[in-house]
Amino acid sequence: MTLKTLTMEWTGDCLILVDQRKLPHSKVFVHCKTFEEVAFAIKDMVVRGAPAIGVTAAFGYVLGAKQFDGKNDEFLEFMKKVRQTLASTRPTAVNLFWALDRMEKVLNESINLDRKSIIKRLEEEALKMAYEDIETNRSIGMHGQNLLKDNDTVLTHCNAGALATVDYGTAIGVIRAAVENGKKIRVFVDETRPYLQGARLTTWELVQLGIETILITDNMAGWVMKKGLVNAVIVGADRIAANGDVANKIGTYSLAVLAKKHGIPFYVAAPTSTIDLTIKDGTEIPIEERPHEEVTHVQGIRIAAEGVKVYNPAFDVTENELITAIITEKGIVKPPYSENLKKLFLR
Numbered sequence: 002m003t004l005k006t007l008t009m010e011w012t013g014d015c016l017i018l019v020d021q022r023k024l025p026h027s028k029v030f031v032h033c034k035t036f037e038e039v040a041f042a043i044k045d046m047v048v049r050g051a052p053a054i055g056v057t058a059a060f061g062y063v064l065g066a067k068q069f070d071g072k073n074d075e076f077l078e079f080m081k082k083v084r085q086t087l088a089s090t091r092p093t094a095v096n097l098f099w100a101l102d103r104m105e106k107v108l109n110e111s112i113n114l115d116r117k118s119i120i121k122r123l124e125e126e127a128l129k130m131a132y133e134d135i136e137t138n139r140s141i142g143m144h145g146q147n148l149l150k151d152n153d154t155v156l157t158h159c160n161a162g163a164l165a166t167v168d169y170g171t172a173i174g175v176i177r178a179a180v181e182n183g184k185k186i187r188v189f190v191d192e193t194r195p196y197l198q199g200a201r202l203t204t205w206e207l208v209q210l211g212i213e214t215i216l217i218t219d220n221m222a223g224w225v226m227k228k229g230l231v232n233a234v235i236v237g238a239d240r241i242a243a244n245g246d247v248a249n250k251i252g253t254y255s256l257a258v259l260a261k262k263h264g265i266p267f268y269v270a271a272p273t274s275t276i277d278l279t280i281k282d283g284t285e286i287p288i289e290e291r292p293h294e295e296v297t298h299v300q301g302i303r304i305a306a307e308g309v310k311v312y313n314p315a316f317d318v319t320e321n322e323l324i325t326a327i328i329t330e331k332g333i334v335k336p337p338y339s340e341n342l343k344k345l346f347l348r
């Protein structure tokens with residue numbers, strides 16, 4: 002079985018990723034034939050977005066198993082190294098660890114089979130995860146679109162579209178589903194400095210979908226809300242703590258505070274694989290800090306003085322009291338999140 006979407010293609014021995022560092026200027030692809038190449042692709046953000054990172058790592062795990070050519074009793078040790086290499090790429094999106102846990106479980110359950118059968122089972126699990134993600138996103142969209150009315154204007158941040166997942170998207174999935182249900186939706190897209198996922202990726206997706214898209218710089222969001230131009234804010238997530246605190250792209254917290262101030266509903270769209278019940282609140286979520294060059298340069302051109310210091314947290318945490326509802330594939334979760342997120346896993 003194979004897989005081919007906007008974000009990735011699995012051919013059986015190669016994971017082909019659209020190079021999101023180069024979009025929208027050029028649509029080029031990175032071919033990964035080893036787990037090391039997959040790890041680099043995640044770390045350097047060839048591919049990014051919590052669900053996309055998880056499934057990419059799953060295929061990286063399969064490639065690692067295929068690469069092993071040592072003695073049988075060294076295989077498990079080798080696969081531990083594969084997991085460690087993939088797990089060390091980016092710390093915030095819990096989907097990465099959720100996906101690797103799923104792959105490791107299949108490995109442990111099939112370890113007494115011959116190597117070919119083990120690899121086959123691992124590949125089946127990665128493909129199952131990939132196709133599940135597409136269905137999950139469509140379900141998030143189906144639930145979430147009920148929160149939007151015809152002629153609503155939505156503001157979104159970063160990219161939580163098809164490119165951040167295996168396909169369809171989470172926050173953008175809600176917008177797509179509303180449009181597919183006949184609603185006219187307009188979208189304000191935050192450019193999302195410093196990596197510009199909004200300006201480069203979300204606008205590219207929405208324009209191709211024929212959805213009215215208005216690009217703004219991040220510092221315009223408050224004014225747009227104050228002018229009464231926004232009916233709802235919808236963002237993705239990288240990790241949701243047990244109490245409903247949400248880690249998402251840097252700038253999300255500011256949007257949530259502004260939305261509260263202006264009485265605008267603030268929704269988070271995420272699969273249950275992004276919920277991490279092992280951590281009680283957002284203070285425990287590891288926040289990735291990325292290279293200074295992402296701030297001092299834009300597309301390789303220096304914009305800041307030489308010698309300047311830089312602080313570049315890639316994510317922030319939005320406290321649960323600022324979140325109106327969390328949209329998942331199992332339905333819409335409202336406060337109290339500590340109680341209601343747990344219930345999701347009992348369904």
Ligand SMILES: CSC[C@H]1O[C@H](OP(=O)(O)O)[C@H](O)[C@@H]1O
Binds near residue numbers: 049158
């Ligand atoms: C659907 S998850 C998308 C989520 O991931 C992004 O982070 P990054 O581009 O650094 O991987 C951002 O937080 C999005 O909301």
